Amino acid sequence: MDDGSRPRRLFLPPVLRAPVAGRTWREFGYLLLSAPISAVLFAYAIATISLGAGLLITFLGVPLLAAGLAGCRGFGALERARARGLLRVDVADPAPVRGRKSGLMSWVGAVLKSGVSWRHLVYAITHFPWAVSAFTVSVTFWVSGWAMFSYPLWQWVFPGHLDQPGIALYDDTGGNGIYLDSPFEIGATSAVGLVLVLASPWVIRGLTCVDRLMVTGLLGPSRLASRVSELESDRGVVVDTAAADLRRIERDLHDGAQARLVALAMDLGLAKEKLTEDPEAAARMVDEAHGEVKTALRELRELARGIHPAVLTDRGLDAALSAIASRCTVPVTVEVDLPARPAAAIEGIAYFTVSELLQNVSKHSGARRASVDVWQTDGRLMLQVTDDGRGGADSAAGSGLAGLTERLDAVDGILAVDSPAGGPTTVTAELPWRG
The missing domain is CATH 3.30.565.10 (Histidine kinase-like ATPase, C-terminal domain)
Structure with a gap:
């Protein structure tokens, strides 16, 4: 207890927390799912693209090829959702395919011209061998590590056989085997298993880094499209800022210098009328108008400085x-x-x-x-x-x-x-x- 009221939290270094961390289990689940999903996606891509390419000499080849690419885009949406949920990678959806005109052939042409569609096809073909390799490596590390680490437990639950204590790791045709039955051998096996258990999360993270790169690089919007979208957003900000500046200038002119100049014109008109009747009053009004002129000029200078100061230029x-x-x-x-x-x-x-x-x-x-x-x-x-x-x-x-x-x-x-x-x-x- 720190102060008699709050329990002290147990601190574990990252290397010890990693095997039981939620991130590790999510990424391991991602690798487990990748093998069957990528196999289905690979088979679909190869079948549909091969069929469409083979029928290009006929009218059916082009729409079949476009349908295959569209299906790859559909699988891509599934893969982006899986990456968001398990890898915590927020990959933006690419822009939908839109033809210049309405109709099937316009849509087919738009799909075939879309670089995003072809990148989805590249992902479908290249991700399969990588997914199988990552699945094999991750499962081997994970299962071997936990099995060896927990060896003392299941060696005790399932005792030895073939007239010898322990569990046979190897048995040739002559009946001879290698048995781990001494305390040293059991302890060494468990220690090696502990090393594999602690190393497995980092191996899994390294493998999923490749998946992150493939998902973001092949299934997200292109850099050009992202840049265009960013520039469109920036253009909107610039337009809004310019409009706000214009409204500010208009408000300052209307409420400041313009109002003073209108009052100045009225004062000068009254002074002109009183010039012959009451010269002293007219002089006072002209003097006040002179002060208003100075104030209006000062406000106009400040407004001009706010637009673009001359000293800066x-x-x-x-x-x-x-x-x-x-x-x-x-x-x-x-x-x-x-x-x-x-x-x-x-x-x-x-x-x-x-x-x-x-x-x-x-x-x-x-x-x-x-x-x-x-x-x-x-x-x-x-x-x-x-x-x-x-x-x-x-x-x-x-x-x-x-x-x-x-x-x-x-x-x-x-x-x-x-x-x-x-x-x-x-x-x-x-x-x-x-x-």
Whole structure:
């Protein structure tokens, strides 16, 4: 007991936990099922593809070949489900086959042109010999290990025969055999069995690693399709971000500078009317209008700076980030070490990323000081903003950090947040050097 109320947990090293771990039994079950399933899949693939190829000289060959490939895709769905359940490998389903037009022949053509369908066929043919080999190795290790490890038990339950104690491991035609009947031999057998039992989980894991590679490489969507899907998602994020920025600019113009300019026009109109009747009142109104003009100009400058600051275009990240730091409510040190200027789009994203992070420092961190570091490494632009505030920032909590993560992800960037409770907080952003 640790404190008189909680029991102390027994700690076992991984090598001792592995033989009884759930992962080991799941992976062993996967290998056991692979042999019969792959045999059926192999026989189906060979039969249907051979029949379809043999009948290509007739009209029936092409649809039979497409049907065989479609059946392999169906088996692929079973294999992906089995990998998810037993190997904990989340393999995305490939895009369904769709013909350009409706009709059987359009579907047949789409199946035959689909690289995913042919990769399923390759899996059906190549997985069978591997599944049989993995089944043989895993069962041999597993059964031999447990049998030898438990030898003292079943040697005692099933005593020796042929006028000699012990169990015969070998018996030739002359009746002579090798018997394990002495304590040393029984103990050595059990020790060897223990080694095999402890080694079996790692052998099984090594075998299932090959299965993982085959399932993800042959039964999942192609890299090109995954990349296209990722780019479509990123495009949606970029469009949504641009629309949100436009709405923000429109709102700022409508509620800020536009409203002030409308009021200014009205004030100048009243001043014009009073110019002959009450020159002093007209002068006061013109003076107030002058102040409104200054305020409107300041708001327009801030809005223009929010769209794309002129200092960033003219002097680069060093000067632009220093300008941001000077407006922060806490002291900020800026260190920029770049051999050249990155792409303009990447430079703008880096600027707004640091601006957003420093706003978070001002509003939420309670920090006394912060720092901004920018450098280049391996063709990537690195940004790091650190503060000594209270910490607890989380990009998964739906805050502004989540929006930054989506914006960076749209250009193949990465945002990493390290913010333990109590601080300090370090946010690191990685961007491509060229967009």
